Amino acid sequence: MKYGIVGASGRMGQELLKVFAQHECVYTADVDGVRESGAPQVVLDFSTPKALPVTIGACERFKAACVVGTTALGESDLAALRDLAARVPVVQSFNFSQGVTILKMMLRSFAPLLAGWDAEIVEAHHNKKKDAPSGTAILLGQATGRECPTHSLRLGGVPGDHTVVFANDGEVLELSHRAISRSVFALGALRAAEFALRADKGFYTFEEVVECRKRPE
Amino acid sequence: MKYGIVGASGRMGQELLKVFAQHECVYTADVDGVRESGAPQVVLDFSTPKALPVTIGACERFKAACVVGTTALGESDLAALRDLAARVPVVQSFNFSQGVTILKMMLRSFAPLLAGWDAEIVEAHHNKKKDAPSGTAILLGQATGRECPTHSLRLGGVPGDHTVVFANDGEVLELSHRAISRSVFALGALRAAEFALRADKGFYTFEEVVECRKRPE
Amino acid sequence: MKYGIVGASGRMGQELLKVFAQHECVYTADVDGVRESGAPQVVLDFSTPKALPVTIGACERFKAACVVGTTALGESDLAALRDLAARVPVVQSFNFSQGVTILKMMLRSFAPLLAGWDAEIVEAHHNKKKDAPSGTAILLGQATGRECPTHSLRLGGVPGDHTVVFANDGEVLELSHRAISRSVFALGALRAAEFALRADKGFYTFEEVVECRKRPE
Amino acid sequence: MKYGIVGASGRMGQELLKVFAQHECVYTADVDGVRESGAPQVVLDFSTPKALPVTIGACERFKAACVVGTTALGESDLAALRDLAARVPVVQSFNFSQGVTILKMMLRSFAPLLAGWDAEIVEAHHNKKKDAPSGTAILLGQATGRECPTHSLRLGGVPGDHTVVFANDGEVLELSHRAISRSVFALGALRAAEFALRADKGFYTFEEVVECRKRPE
Secondary structure, eight states, X not given: OEEXXXXXXXXXXXXXXXXXXTSEEEXXXXXXXXXXXXXXXXXXXXXXXXXXXXXXXXXXXXXXEEEEOOSSOOHHHHHHHHHHTTTSEEEEOSOOOHHHHHHHHHHHHHGGGGTTSEEEEEEEEOTTOOSSSOHHHHHHHHHHTSOOOEEEEEOTTOOOEEEEEEEOSSEEEEEEEEEOSTTHHHXXXXXXXXXXXXXXXXXXXXXXXXXXXXXXX | OEEEEETTTSHHHHHHHHHTTTSEEXXXXXXXXXXXXXXXXXXXXXXXXXXXXXXXXXXXXXXXXXXXXXXXXXHHHXXXXXXXXXXXXXXXXXXXXXXXXXXXXXXXXXGGGGTTSEEEEEEEEOTTOOSSSOHHHHHHXXXXXXXXXXXXXXXXTOOOEEEEEEEOSSEEEEEEEEEOSXXXXXXXXXXXXXXXXXXXXXXXXXXXXXXXXXXXX | OEEEEETTTSHXXXXXXXXXXXXXXXXXXXXXXXXESSOOSEEEEOSOGGGHHHHHHHHHHHTOEEEEOOSSOOHHHHHHHHHHTTTSEEEEOSOOOHHHHHHXXXXXXXXXXXXXXXXXXXXXXXXXXXXXXXXXXXXXXXHHTXXXXXXXXXXXXXXXXXXXXXEXXXXXXEEEEEEOSTTHHHHHHHHHHHHHHHSOSEEEOHHHHHHTOOOOO | OEEXXXXXXXXXXXXXXXXXXXXXXXXXXXXXXEEESSOOSEEEEOSOGGGHHHXXXXXXXXXXXXXXXXXSOOHHHHHHHHHHTTTSXXXXXXXXXXXXXXXXXXXXXXXXXXXXXXXXXXXEEOTTOOSSSOHHHHHHHHHHTSOOOEEEEEOTTOOOEEEEEEEOSSEEEEEXXXXXXXXXXXXXXXXXXXXXXXXXXXXXXXXXXXXXXXXOO
């Protein structure tokens, strides 16, 4: 695929370049300006809300699909993306980890069957992380549909572990996710880009990408 | 509830008596004969295929629901239970662990979304267990819909651990079940009995009990 | 071996009888009185401080070794046991789990080499347990020689899990203990009794039993 | 510290440069030649046996300490390093992971106390790894002093997990190590370099570095 990256020189931009190595980068935009050597089929943006107009402009101009993983997008940013989705496929999510997304879906489907069981969450991250519990732990707790006591360990360089533990009198059921590299989100972006290339115009969540389900307009 | 047990003096019969302590046992049958002090609403049988006619006879006589966890039932035994199910609710399964049943359902639903991930199974049991891999490991492997290399540890008195591990380049997802006491199956039988009391006549699997879904006839 | 039990009818007394099934019980004492059919070589007491004089009396009379696992012994109780130890082998400890004892020893020996690593403790117990953190978690934390943030999960019927996690920027080291049955302490008592039979008079901790090291008088 | 690297352009050389960022690199040697801007106090070599003469030459010339993590060194290479150790401190090891080294020491010290327990090893690595079991699993098995059945999982991008499980009838004890980044060995090299700067001339293993014990000549 021919693709473009907005925020190419940032940490996540560099990860995307690595993970998309088998594909052809024909468009990059960052603080140093724009480089263009062809028409991208999909434009990726995992940078900052400020860059979003550049991304949307490029998608409009090239009729390219759009994959946006920027965090801290506001309501007007999302509205602009929904508007773009009337013309091209747009995938937007705040978490592009396939494993976390699947874990969330599992909990939403099956936690109701574990109603009589106790549930708690344990998460571990590197000792530089300041917030606790992690955003992912909060999201997983919500997916269980109940209050889960949550325990946060801050240790060394742990990239990110999350475990949801259920137990009754005779059994323990544990669902665990563990990030093993920074490429997690870039791998999710690759899956989203492949999905977007085949999708009809419309607005999609990463959950729909993971389910490989196309939503009718 | 008023309940009866066929095979009351066996190991599993004793477990059932302990777990059903809040309910009233009004009927027992075992090698020493039958004791009857009332009409059971549900009859439990986790003994041997030989005892099945006694169980079915008691259910017919008392119009009692039937919960059968006997392993090694043959085709004719299952046919007799299906016949009984035309008159009373019957719950039959070879595994009454709620956790294993839910894990199996999770894998069946979500393993297809993990198609690009590697998958392996690790199970651990006490060193007296002779078969490997365990029946539960085989069943979980089947629920993934693919070949899973399976590793069997035989160690001390471990009651039974099962872990299904999925990994791709950036993430690991683990689903684990661990039996913490012999009462697992008796607790499942209690849940099945409570379900059967409220169910219409018909034949139910333990999966339906766990889902609390009544199947139309 | 010929052995005796003080507090034979209690929960722990019953566990001891089960685990010592290959040996000969010739002396029991409990609230219902004393039964004696021979001279015990070792007397076990895992009951209450009140029973200690009976235990000491029996050891004096039979020249029997003494294994005491009673919790909440006071200073005068310990003094009485030390006095007894001038004549017979006495093993006294507040925790007869071999695994916990070995884990404690490992931490005491090796935590100093992990000085630059972060350390935290996670423990899980059944939801009936009222204190948190567990006594064992406190003991393991002390063995690390530093402050360890400790997380307590209270879930279903979990008998008792303890994990000490160390991590630096590139590695995680975890030491975990898990009780799989109530017989843990009775198995430790058996090991202590076998040790005491071969030991010289003297006062021993369970750590010395586990190390199989005889302390000179 | 002022340091030098032999094999600076290789994968491990690059890792060393990153981890030693706070120190001053004054000497590098690789296929492109030698660059020298000062006298290194310690020279690091995690490259190939062929490069060893360059490393030894530099240490002799600068009176620099030597840290060698090259695998596949032969007897004559080790002899040359022992000869160098008569004049400067030399740290040589085939595994510079602190966690694995400590785990190995724990097993050597405590596995004898777990003589009556069953023991097995489970290791997981990325699916590109061809050998099984891993060299580290073999090394940990040897440290237990007994035959340990070993299970190798090959999954996605797992950097390297090792677990030694012990169990008896009532307890499970698990010792686990997990690499969370490629910087593991470079962090170990840093610790070795800091040790070597303060050490007397002599030949040291990484185990001695971890123990911070100086061996008398």
